[in-house]
Amino acid sequence: MPTFGHGRRVAIIAGVRTPFARSGTALKDYTAIDLGRFAVAELVQRTNLDGTAVDVLVFGTVVQSVMAPNIAREVALLPHFPRTLQAYTVGRACASANQAITDAADQIALGHADVAIAGGAESLTQVPILHSRGMSDLLVAASKAKSMTQRLAILARVRPRDFVPITPAIAEPSTGESMGQSADKMAKLNGIPREAQDRFALASHQKAAVGTADGRLAAEIVPVPLPPSYETMLAADNGIRADSTYEQLAALRPVFDKQYGSVTAGNASPLTDGASAVLLMSEERAHALGYTPLAFIRSYAYAAVDPAEQLLQAPVLAAPVALQRAGLTLSDIDLVEMHEAFAAQVLSNIQGLASPAWAARAGFSHATGDIDPERLNVMGGSLSIGHPFGATGGRIVTTLCNELVRRGKQFGMLTVCAAGGMGHAMIVERA
């Protein structure tokens, strides 16, 4: 029995995403809003959706634009929808799109909405660069000055060091530890060897290359015209290296702990630009509008750990809860999609799921279970495809549902780790 929805089942109708491009490359001229609009516009077109039928649009993003903080509303102002489409933006670090999807699903389950679009977008090229604290204090003071003399006097206090800008770092505000340092630490704590990480990363690239070549990944991608000449369209992720070898990966130097570390640019997910969008409906509305759902949301859960401990290990706590809510065990699950922030993190998560000690921390007497490598990330993951923070969740949900359909399987599980020591898991089922 599904425990989610209290009788109103939430159907996943379709999902699309832009190609994921390493930041600073093909999509660098587009903002997160542009990318989000590409994904949502195509979702509407491809699904033959009547824009007036949509009740809410929820979008996730991590690095917010200072100029347009509610990116969801900017996307909802596409001419595909009436201007009355309400929309809001959510943030849960790398699980932001998942948060958008579960928020939208909640709205449908509650009966507040029947049709929702959820997704996320991220441009890690176009990030806001901040003035130093000293500079901002002076600029604020100057803007409040009453006379030109006063203003000039204030501005005269600017010192050279004030001009040094602050770029947002991917570091934990609570611990000061960067994401990569955390992954390196997790590798050490859990005894994940460098070779295992590199082999996992290599497999990710190889599976993604196959998924691209055989059209399965291409099927979920919106081709995006490429500036400045717009002569071609980007229709595939540009970070997948079909030809990379274990030797190449093994030759890379550790980035974070240069002496004893094992996390390299090759076994970590790259900074990425991209967007994703998923169409959700109540089961009844999907039926009434003539849509055949890909799958239904059966349950989900969020969890958190102390960020100072194992920052990216919370999926281990979320997964058993989601399975319990779904009334299933890991052995029931046909396909698993785990977000790959770092190979060290995925392998730590897999280890944690098999560990009774981690199960006990989640309040379970038995380990969640062993992940079958054959069912895991069958078309690669964030290591190869890329990881636009706010968009990844939409990609994972889409890929999982499409692949369940292709394989004619019943249950799928996805997990996502997120900054702040948070984790997410969701169980989807077909029909």
Next chain:
Amino acid sequence: MTTLSVNDALYPPLVRDDAVGVTVHVDDGVAVIVYDQPGVPVNTLNTRVAPVFAHIFDLIEQESAIFAAVLCSGKPDSWIAGADIDELARVRTAADGEALSRGGQQLLDRLAALQKPVVAAMHGAALGGGLEVALACRHRIATDHVKTILALPEVQLGLIPGAGGTQRLPRTVGLQVALDMMLTGKNIRAKKALQIGLVHELVHPSILRAVAMERARQLGRGESPTLRARKHGATDMLLEDNALGRKLVFKQARETVLAKTKGHYPAPLAAIDAVQRGYTDGVSEGLAEEARRFGALTVSDVSRQLVYLFFATTALKKDSGATIDAEATPVRKVGILGAGFMGAGIASVAVQQPTLVRMRDASLDRIASGWRAVRDVLRERLKRKQITRQQFDDMLSRLSGTTDYSGFASAELVIEAVFEDLAVKHQVLREVEAAAPHAIFASNTSTIPIADIAQASARPDRVLGMHFFSPVHKMPLLEVIVTPHTSASTTATAVQYGRTLGKTVIVVRDGPGFYVNRILAPYLNESGKLLDDGASIDALDEALVKFGFPVGPATLLDEVGLDIAGKSGPIMAAAFGERMRPSTTLLRVIDSGRVGRKARRGFYRYDRKGKRDGVDEDVYALTPAGSVRRVYSVEEIRQRTVLPMLNEAVRCLDEGIVRSARDGDIGAVFGIGFPPFLGGPFRYLDTIGAAVLVQQLDALNRQFPGRYEPAPLLRAMATSGARFHEVAGSPA
């Protein structure tokens, strides 16, 4: 506006004339004049309302309780849209036209001379005579709104402003801006109007009336509000503030006009004369010149034809195109097959309407080039500030591309612009009928009969032709082609959607070449045969430009692409025989690989950037006459090329390809640039007379057997003396 009816009970109006739709209320010393012409969507100026205004101006002057006035419109989104064109069309003599102008001038002189200030409170269109009224007001306030458009578009009807506009406009916005407005008739939007000093202030529509009344009060009390002065730069001072500079401006304006009109349109020159007279001999002489020229123009042939085209276009807009009343289905999503030049062109106009566009082609590279072409069209509009950045983004976001038929299921209309090959058309038709079960299938073919395409259809009632002209975003005509199977609602939907795209739509019967390309074919063939016989390329083009076509036939072929013309040639010849047989020159030129501008090789040479660089003399070696060129008179060229076009148009009317002479005129003017000052082929035929035409055609046919045989209908009309249009100058 609605509060007035409440006020009516409390404060009886000072003037109320329901017949013409004018009401005046006095509110705290300010006379509020509201014009709301009964039974029509927009206000126009006519000889019935003029005396009412004259009376109101007298009252304002006499009533001591009134110290200022405001002039408003009672229409929701228009102020005064100009003079009543029906009234103009009824003018019979130049003297009557001059008197009409004099009447308008005197009324507005009276308005301008009022001691008490009148404020024009404008929201919506203030055009022609409407703007002239505003110019005579002391103060002008307009709303900062997209619907607010100011213009003096009289030249577009072959006229000039006749109520003092030629004198007041230059003294308001400066000579150069005024000439630009009057000679082009272009629309001035609110922000621009403020910038050039055409209005004094812009306000939000919700406070227009209140601000206008407050300004009127201040002006009336002599508390002069700060009036925004027109920007007056150094160049303006050099050119406009002295007689010598102005002389230069007038000289340049005349040269520009002549270069553009080739002397076919007298109105712009008359406007320049009237403005100049005002500067050299004073305003009252200027006004006299304006009235005299206006009078002469109202009864001129050119103006009659342009007014005819105006009425014909207006009438066409109300014509559903279906023989029986049928409901048009609103098109919210349009599928386009083929992202090439035509497909992308159609997409570029479709995305500018609230339609989602789904474009399909075989490869993403082709989709990309289509997407780019659409973007280029929109980018140009953005650059010209015709659309905002937000509109640009929204329009572009309506376009999506696919290499399969995903997203086609919800399309109400699918337009194919794929390769001109019947088998290909049949294939895509079947695919569309499977992928888009509810859609109408429209072919943009220019050569293949629609009935042939419809043979592959399981539902031929939903198949028709939508023949757009290239470049789609610039060419105003759309031919909707129906077969005997096309249903009335299918026709109505295509016509309605074509209008939504801003096109002038004619409905034509299926047949080789439909209408426009069919009448074009003998014209192009005979042009080619002139080259066969030894005419030179530039002389041919020059003669027909002189006749009034925007470009000559050789240039047209280069622009359209000779390969395209080459494709239709055999089809037309097979259907119609000798008179449609392509010229030897054309066939040989195509064989030589010259396909026109796109290959930078055609009748003309093109440099690397595609800039034209004179006639390609090598072409002559390909003609039967070889390098020997002989001289043809302009008249000879006209007779040999234009007459067969007219003749073919008559055949089309006789065969029911076009439904009326009106549609035939509109199709030729908007589809191939047939000279508008001639009114279209059928109006031109009436001008020449069927008898004269038959005589000329017979003579040519003796010389060139089978190519100039007069159409049977034309021969019959020559005998009976009948005309295609009832009376010259009358509304269609």
